Amino acid sequence: MTEQKNLRDGFRLITPIRVRYAECDLQGIVFNANYLVFADVGLTEYMRALMADNGPQGEGDMLGGFMQHFGGDNWVRHAEVDFRTPAKADDLIDVAVRITRFGRTSYSLLVHILRGEELLNVVKLTYVWFDPETDQVEPVAAKFIEAVSDFEIIKPERAVVNAED
Numbered sequence: 001m002t003e004q005k006n007l008r009d010g011f012r013l014i015t016p017i018r019v020r021y022a023e024c025d026l027q028g029i030v031f032n033a034n035y036l037v038f039a040d041v042g043l044t045e046y047m048r049a050l051m052a053d054n055g056p057q058g059e060g061d062m063l064g065g066f067m068q069h070f071g072g073d074n075w076v077r078h079a080e081v082d083f084r085t086p087a088k089a090d091d092l093i094d095v096a097v098r099i100t101r102f103g104r105t106s107y108s109l110l111v112h113i114l115r116g117e118e119l120l121n122v123v124k125l126t127y128v129w130f131d132p133e134t135d136q137v138e139p140v141a142a143k144f145i146e147a148v149s150d151f152e153i154i155k156p157e158r159a160v161v162n163a164e165d
Contacts, residue, residue, distance in 0.1 A: 029086035042095035
C-alpha cells in the first residue's frame with residue numbers, strides 16, 4: 001500500500017474559506033473561475049502574514065503598507081488551474097499558498113485548494129513585479145525575496161539570470 005503524502009506539507013500559509021452559494025453554478029459546484037478568486041484570497045492572506053512577520057507596524061492598510069515596505073507590487077502574468085474534483089456550496093475549503101520560485105522580474109506561486117485531505121485543485125500563478133508609480137516592470141525587490149525566503153518552509157528556487165537580460 002502506498003502512503004499518501006500530506007498535501008499541506010511545505011505550506012506555511014493555509015487560509016480557510018467557506019464556499020458561498022453564489023460561487024456555484026447551476027450544477028451546484030464551484031464555478032471554475034472562482035478557483036482563481038480563492039487563490040487570490042490566499043495570496044492576499046499570504047502577503048498579510050508576510051507583512052505581519054516582516055513589515056513595520058502601523059503603516060495603515062496592508063496593501064499600502066506592502067507597496068511602501070517592499071517598494072513595488074505585482075501583476076498576474078500567467079495562470080494555470082488543474083481541476084481535480086469540484087467543491088460545493090457550503091464546503092469548508094483550505095487554500096494553501098507558497099512562493100516556489102523567483103526569476104529576475106517575476107515569481108511563481110503554488111496553491112493547493114483542499115477539502116479536508118482531498119486535493120480539489122492545483123493553481124499555479126506567475127506574477128511580474130512592477131513600480132506602481134510608473135507601471136513599469138522591474139526586478140523583484142531584494143527585500144521582498146529575502147522576506148519570502150525567511151518566511152517560507154521550503155525556500156523558493158532562484159533562477160540563474162544573466163545580468164544583461
